[in-house]
Amino acid sequence: MKRKVLSLILSTAMVASLAACGSSAPAATDSQSADTTASETAADATAATETAEAGSYELTDLYITVDGTLTANVDNGQDAFIEQWEAAVSEKIGHDIKLHINQPEHSGYKDNVAQLLTTGQPGDGQYPDALIMSATMFKQYQNTGILWNMADAYANAEFQSRITLPSINENMKTANGELYAFAPTYGNGCVTYIKQSWLDAAGLKVDDIKTFDDYYNMLKAFTKDGQTGVIAAGFGKLDEAPYINYMPEFWQGAYPAIYQKDGQWVDGFQEQATIDALTRLAQGYADGVIDKDTEEASTKTAREKWFSNDQTTSEGVFTYWAGTWLRTLTDNLDKNDVDTDLGDDRLVQLPPIKEIKDTWGGYINREAPVWVITDDGDGDNSREQAIFDALLETMLDGDKVQTLWTYGAEDVHWSTHAESFTTNPDDPDKKKDYEYAEGEFHLKQSPNDPNSVWKKNHLDPVLVIAPLTNGFIDNDELVTAGNKFFTENCVDAPQSPSSEILTEVEADLATDKTTLMNEVVAGKKSAEEAIAEYQTKWGDTINEILEELNAQ
């Protein structure tokens, strides 16, 4: 035994000595020098192509990290998108540039980005020069020093003269006028969709659904023989702003997160409105009008069950993204042979019920997802400016590059050449012919699904803050109607807070809040007990966060 202990000690000593050897790099220094070293390393990594004396920077490789909102993914013609982007941008900036797209799994995007930014450094071939962030993510990173202040670049951008919605980016500026992110579109939000056939079967009309009681009675009418009233991806998505948008009728005026109220930051999770909302959800769950799968369903699972071929276990109501998604949901119902006879009238959009109007004023328009540029920390803006010029400036050029980001690659996702094609040629009920004349802009068949027509790439042409100038417009009446409905019935979401303490505890906070919410909905504890438990565990931390925010 002694020998074993001795050998263990020796092994430990060996590891320790190895660790000591390894720590000769930045680790063993104090924080300041560690930061400096990291910056120096970062700067060294990119210095090769930088022309310091001229203050200019020739960006030859652009590394971006994107989520699933870039729909031209590797299975959907991304190669063509990259090829055409490189050609167009190289021509614009006057030298060759290569685009490298890293597109992690959409659901794990946040975690993937955290790893990339923590363990990598500019120039290592993985570290993103620019990346997409949700509003919540952006607020978490805003004060870390890792993002570049693009206020000047944004102010001097060529697209400024064409911006129709300047407030989107102006509102993101800090009190000092710094701008660490760029939103090319406004946020969009969710609206409640109801299957027309279910309304007909229940003898209801959408115009009669005006209050929560009306809504609830409709859900009850839908709930029978394995069918349920409503499904969503979670009773509330408490880890991503605006948290309540998938079940707005139940949440009503509640906002279960830290938000600004009358100029002061408050914790909405502790408010009476949240207690009431949780109680409503629990009632809905107990009455069976909320699908049991809601608790753990991802957005993908929820929507696939909703438009599935088997409507005997489906739901009548689904609150989801407005505009283009109205087309996508309708097409998927069509693909699954659901209510084929109703065509584009399969779904109706429910105007916000009275309780939502009285509190928020309408459906929540979330804070816009943004593009950020990483700062290499060398004190020289030339690299970052070059990234801005190549990526963001061209993204809203109104012409070639913006079209790429909006619709995808020419002759792959869209075309202006004369052509005709047929979707679902083997199915007489679904078969649809398309014919276009030379010079007529149109979307083509999806690269990975010839039975559906391509919809859009990354930028939604309706949501974009600076419209295309080349006249390329996809005239889908359903999408236009969806966007019109949303813009007429939406209000801006509360601004997300940016706090160091909150960033540190946000994941644990969201986990605990979700656990408590789920326990209340499942009837394991009352809403009051849950909030009391939350206050016991998190009360002090929340007070610290609020103090920090209100002092800003």
Add this chain to the structure above:
Amino acid sequence: MQNFENSLYLTAINKNFYEWGSKMSKKQKVTSTGQTINKKPLGMRIWNHRGFYLMFLPVLIYVLIIYYWPMLGVRYAFYDYTLKKLEPVGFKHFQKMFSDADFWKAFFNTLQLSIIKLLITTGTAVIVSVFINEMANLFAKKVLQTVIYLPHFMSWTVTAAIFTLFLSTSSTGFVNETLKSWGLIKESIDFMHELTLWRPVYYLVNIWKETGWGTVIFLATLAGINPELYEAADIDGATRLQKIWYVTVPELLNTIIIVLILNLAKVLNLFESVFVMYNNRVFAVSDVISTYIYRKTFMTAIPNYGYTTAVGLFKSLVGCALVLICNWASKKVRGRGII
């Protein structure tokens, strides 16, 4: 004079020889026949066996690179390692960890889940092995063995998906629908989300998946039992059950203890099976150290790798201690250690 010089010379040699002998005494080895063999210096021994050492070299390099090089990362347990920040913080992370109720919950959950799972799956494997051993029909025996081995080769992800569907509260949940159709329950039972039910379900799934594989070692032991013992029991008039109790079980006991001891060293390595089956509502009874580390590392907005490394290091140290304890226990039980 010459004799005197010779005697001085011999004295000196003797003295040197004596000193050398006393120095070398630790390098001497006494064989079982009482012979004393002088051990050669290490360098010479390596040179003499250079062929073996050369063959071992790739293994040594592999071990150093694959197992020891990554261990350099343990130093981050003493650093704040987050975005653009790498600064030494001493034992801060350990203090935070020990004062975190969620950590202790995960720690004790790990021990409870692992140990109970180990006892239950081992017990079931023993019982099933004895039954298989008693089966007279060779074909039925083979079929049964194959059937119960199969679940072991399924991934935990598939297993969890099957049981989640099987136990679902929706209309597709086989168990709930069957119980309802028999009139045994009115409302569906949420097996995967109930605090009181999650652990029993977890143990059952483990039994289903691992019992078959667990029988392999016991069946091998059973096959090695001396038939004369059973013949003697027959002559004494023992019944089938008495033969199991008085011959089979005692013969298996040593193997059971060894299996338990060997597996005890791995009790903290619990991740995949829990990760694919747990959910927010049952964290209180299901969160284990590895899932705790996973969440803190991969599901946090801006993770502090220093903290999660500290938790990982603590887990490794406890694991090391368990291995030593098991080694000691193994020596006591079977006369030799496991390391």
